Amino acid sequence: MSFIQNILQVGINALQGVKNLLNSISSKLIPHFLRPYLNSLREKFPLPYKGMKAAVWSGVFGSILFAAFFTTVYMGYWGKIPDYSDLKNIEKAQASELYSIDNRVLGKFYLENRTSVDYKSISPNILNALVSTEDKRFFEHSGIDFWSYFRVFFKTILLRDHNSGGGSTISQQLAKNLFGRNKKFGKLSTPVAKTKEFILARRLENLYSKNEILTAYLNTVSFGEDTYGVENAALLFFNKKPKDVTIAEGALLAGLLQAPGAYNPRLHPDKALFRRNIVLKNMLNEKHINQKQYDTLSKKPLGINYNPNAKNDGVAPYFRERLRNELEDKIKDLRKPDGTEYNIYTDGLKVYCTIDSRMQAYAEQAVQMHMAKLQKAFDQVYSKSKPWGASNELVMNEFRNSDRYDRLEAQGLSEDKILAEFKKPTKMKVYSYEGENYEKEVTISPWDSVVYYHSLLSCGFLAMDPRNGQIRAWVGGVDFKHRKFDHVTAHRQVGSTFKPIVYAAALESGQLPCDYLENQLHTYPEWENWRPENSENLYGGFYSMKGALTKSLNTISVQLFMRTGMD
Secondary structure, three states: OHHHHHHHHHHHHHHHHHHHHHHHHHHHHOOHHHHHHHHHHHHHOOOOOHHHHHHHHHHHHHHHHHHHHHHHHHOOOOOOOOOHHHHOOOOOOEOEEEEOOOOOEEEEEOOOEEOOOOHHHOOHHHHHHHHHHHOOOOOOOOOOOHHHHHHHHHHHHHOOOOOOOOOOOHHHHHHHHHHOOOOOOHHHHHHHHHHHHHHHHHHHHHHOOHHHHHHHHHHHOEOOOOEEOHHHHHHHHHOOOHHHOOHHHHHHHHHHOOOOOOOOOOOOHHHHHHHHHHHHHHHHHOOOOOHHHHHHHOOOOOOOOOOHHHOOOOOOHHHHHHHHHHHHHHOOOOEOOOOOEOOOOOEOOEEEOOOOHHHHHHHHHHHHHHHHHHHHHHHHHOOOOOOOOOOOHHHHHHHHOOHHHHHHHHOOOOHHHHHHHHOOOEEEEEEEEEEEOOEEEEEEOHHHHHHHHHOOOOOOEEEEOOOOOOEEEEEOOOOOOOOOOOOOOOOOOOHHHHHHHHHHHHHHOOOOOOOOEEOOOOOEHHHOOEOOOOOOOOOOOEEOHHHHHHHOOHHHHHHHHHHHOOO
C-alpha cells in the first residue's frame, strides 16, 4: 500500500504544480472581463466528485489557457516572430578574415568568432555524434519531438529528476541560436521563448532540408572560448578542418554543446573525456559505431591539438588593431548590392594585406628573445631602484588614471582609502618572459602591478620592402594582451637608431673613416654641461668609426655630432 500511496502522492504533487503554474499564468493572461464567464461555466456543468472535478476543470482550464497563450504568442503580442521571408536568409554574422601576402589567415575581426561551412565540408562523424546526442529522432520528426517533451515531463515533474536533459530539437535549438531569447517578460520569458522556438522550428522545417538545418545549426552554435561554428571549433581544439575530424573528435565536439565551459577539454580534460564517452555510447546505441569501435575509442586520450590562432590570438595583433581602425573608415563609403553599408565584424569580408606571415612570425620571435635578454640585464641594473628614480609621481599618475581608481572613487572612498585598497594583495596574471605562454599567476597588490609593468621594457619593430614601401612585418610590442600600446606608431625619441644618420652625415662632411676617436667622458658647457655616458659605463681606448658604431658608444657619437654640426 505504501508504494501505491507514494505514486498517488507524486500524482497529487504534479497536479498541484500544474495548478500553481496555471494560476500564475492565468493572472497575467486571462483578462478580468472573461473570468465571470468561466465561473459561470463551472456552475452550469458541476462534477460529482471533488477530486475529479478539480482534475477535469484543471484540464479544461489549462487547455483554454494554453490555447490562448499560444495564440497570443503566434500573433506577435509577445514580440514579433520572424516570418518565412525573414527565414529565407538565416546566415548569422560571420567574422571577416585578414589574409597575408602569402595567403595565410593572420586573424579575424568579429563580434562572434564565426565562419560558415557547407554540408559537404562537415565530417559524418560530427553529424552522427550530434544527432545521436542532441536529437536522435531528428530525421523522423517535423521540428517538434513530442516524445522528448513527454520524457522531460515524466522525469522532471513526476520523478523529480532534473538531470534528464531538455526536450528541444535541433531545429528548435537553431531557432534559439539565430534569434536569441528575450528576458523582459519575467517568469514567463522562458515559456514565451519556448513557444516561439516551437513555431520557428516548424517554419524552418518547411523551408529547409534536414541537411541544411544541421549545417546551419553547426555554423551558429557556440563551442565556448568565444568560438562559434564547427569550422572554428575544429581548428581551435584539433587544428584541422571539420571534414577531417575523427569519430572520437566528433564525439568530443558534440559533447561540448551541452555545457561548453564545463566540458572544455583544455580546462577540464577529465570532464571532457567523461562527456565524450557518453556521446560515443549514444553513437553505439544508434548503431553509428559498433561495440569494438566503442571499446577502442572510449579508451583513447582526448588528443587535443590546441590552436589559439583559431581565435583572435594570431600573429600581428598590433598591426591588426591598427588596420581595424583604418578599415572602418575605408569601407564607410562602400555599399553592398542592396545599398546597405558593409560591416567588418559581421559580413565575412576577406581582407588582404602586405604582411608576410613568415617574416612576421620570425619578427615576433626575435623581439621576444632579444627583449628577454635585455630585460634580464635591465633588472640587474635596477634591482635595487626604479628607472624613474625615487619619486612615485609616475606610479601615482597611473594609479589615478586606472579604472579601479574610478570605481572606488565612485563609491565615495577617499584617496587614502583607495590607496589602501590598491595595496591589498590579490591573485592576478601578469606578463612574464619566464611563464607559460609568457604569462604567470602571482599574488601582488594592484599598486605593485603598476610598478611591475613600468619596469618592463618594450619596443617596436617594422620591416618594409624598400622597393615598393610595402610593410612585411609589424611588431608593436612584446605582449598585446597585457600591453596594447603600439611602439611602431609611438612618438618616441629614436635613441641609438639615429647614430647611423650621424655617422653618414659626418662622412659626407669630410670625416675620414680610418681616423681613430678617443672613448672618453667629456662635458659640453654650451649644452648646459651635458655629459653623455656610455650605457655600460666603459671608457678608454681609441675606436674607428666602424668600431664605435658597432659598440654604439655615446661618447664618440656625440663627438662626431659636434664636429659635423647641428644642421
